[in-house]
Amino acid sequence: MSRPSARPALAALATLLTVALPAAPAAARASSGCATPPAPARLVPARPWPQQRYAPDRLTPLADGTGVTVAVIDSGVDRTHPQLAGRVLDGADFLDPGGDGTRDCAGHGTGVASIIAATARPGVAFHGLAPGARILPVRVSEQQVVEGRESGRTVGAADFARAIRWAVDHDADVLNLSVVLYADNPAVRAAIADAVRRDVVVVAAVGNLHDSGDPRPYPAAYDGVLGVGAIGADGTRSPFSQTGPYVDLVAPGGDVLMAAPGQGHRRAEGTSYAAPFVAGTAALLRQYRPELSAAEVARRIVASADPAPGRGDGYGAGVLNPYRAVTESPGRTADRAERGPALPVERPDPAALARQERRAAARERALLVAGGSGAAAVLVLLLATVLPRGARRRWRPAGPA
Template sequence: MSRSIARPVLAGLAATVLTGAAAPAAATGSAPGTAPTCATPLAPVRPVAALPWPQQRYDTGQLTPLASGAGVTVAVVDSGVDRAHPQLAGRVLAGTDLLDPGGDGSRDCAGHGTGVASIIAAAPRAGVAFHGLAPGARILPVRVSEQQVVEGRESGRTVSADEFARAIRWAVDHGADVVNLSVVLYADDPDVRSAVQYAVDRNVVLVAAAGNLHDSGDPRPFPAAYDGVLGVGAIGADGVRATFSQTGPYVDLVAPGTEVLTAAPGQGHHRVEGTSYAAPFVAATAALLRQYRPELTAVQVAERIVATVDPAPGPGHGGGYGAGVLNPYRAVTETGGGRAASPGAVVTLADVRADPAVVARQARRATARDRALLVGTVIGAAAVVVALLALVLPRGARRRWRPADPS
């Protein structure tokens, strides 16, 4: 494919908008000095209170006391991020807009980048169960595309490959510790390859979507296929690879990518699917690690994430699952490197592992319980003996019983 037609494509499929009463529309006016507003504003949607299945799988109650991503900057190179969403307010830095120069990356006419960013850093909010995996992280938006593949067809505007490469470099130069690339370029472009190496050389963790064209023969996706980039495929709530998720050696691991709840521009939430939405779970995990273990290099962070995956569902799965299924809790808490888990049964909900302190406390309780049972048994037996003596001895005295004379 020639460079002249190589274009980044957002790796999200058509979103399913939740039905119900519409929330008030987001404001469409632009602040002075920002890019113009969207030609066709997205329809508003209502907030969703239900607990999303990825949060059941990744019990953030275990993670929050350890790390939240605080102090870590995650660049979202995407369709922009709406900082006005209630769960993203105060969490989105001033970025840049390479699609419509003059903006700061906060305009999102596709809703894609806002959803990706929310998986990473959406704040907890009363009445809403959904929140990001690393809610303490800060999002650096870099707007590059509105183009998505819907029903096998590309639609929407996007920057050129060289501008996409410039976006990666811009993110690195402006303090990104992690860069999320839910964008696929189906051509090996030298500028993009060079930009990826630029980020790797500067100790930045790169996470990219593996693409959604499995039914089209799994064309090689970039940047996921470059060395130094974590390529992420998608699974459903059952732990099985999503049918659209591409397979190949560029898939390093998989994460939730179907029926994923995300924030929508303005307010409210969407249910979406695509490897676009699997990648930010991995990027968020990288943010947690960069806070919790700041001494680790970007390469070590990536190695640790891959080494602590959960098993993929059964042998013979080829490149569809990579090393296995993302487990943020293991990535943060387990010590040492180690190899990735071998194939086996996959756990579909939160993988709750025993805390050593809890195990010790349970052992102490079991010992105390056994002692109590023993003491209770002895006391009970003594009580029976006393009762029998109280009953038998008076009768013996009346009958003049005597001990047998040993002589």
């Protein structure tokens, strides 16, 4: 295994399944400001599988993320996409100073932001989980995966830490970190601790290096951070999704549909794209239950996860369920410090609870029947003893005359 890099890498390291048109004209490429701009993509009208699973329209009457700011610290977010128009604030660019975070040469951050906050458009089934949320773009990388290898610039750990602090200072309620450092950096650790202390929900991808031995991912492994792994459409862990105590729960991360820079959509896989489903859920909760602290929001998301179909530490507490997170009261969860990096939860299987309740009711009925039968038997015995004696005494009291 190669030596872990101290530079943050976009967590979608698996091959992109891009739905592309022919290459853009040279003039269009030049005007984008990107040395290697993302390929144009076509509109995909079909309903993606995560929306079939989550049916976010059920949540809209309750919450859509309005009033909540989600910082996407990533490759930038293209605000010109029709489904992101009006949702993207002026942000910051730590890769090319002077920018506002809205240039995306990799397409990664735009896709992440769209999973959170893309609005509905006629003829398109895809939209974000919290379409009322505001996106605060913070650009830290333009890395892409070309033929299985990373290419492109990215900031160092110190600037990554500065980007986190900038987002918190500019009123982010939720941080989405679909980036991974494979080294514990003091500046990043301190920036994350500051965000947690200042009541920000921090969500991070756990990385895609399962086949490389699951190197410890940061910020996902830091205390107070929700570490998110990836599942496919069948609900099982994606083969690339890392396993370890830093996985708090899993969300869709295989063959995920998202917005592409400019217009249209693409499909990709990676824990990068699982994290924004959790960040979007956090935005819904921050709107619907504004009295909850960031730690309470995180515990509620973990406590409401559905049981995972597989076994092992790659699932954490289970599979994200946004509807349950918003509508149900959380069960008892232990504090994360009791088990190290993961946010633990002990939530019984609802089916098992139902079986236990049915068995308890059956036992109560059996005891009532047995009690009634016993009382009847005693009464019969008493009558069998008392009636003959009473008849012999002609029903006079027993005792001396």
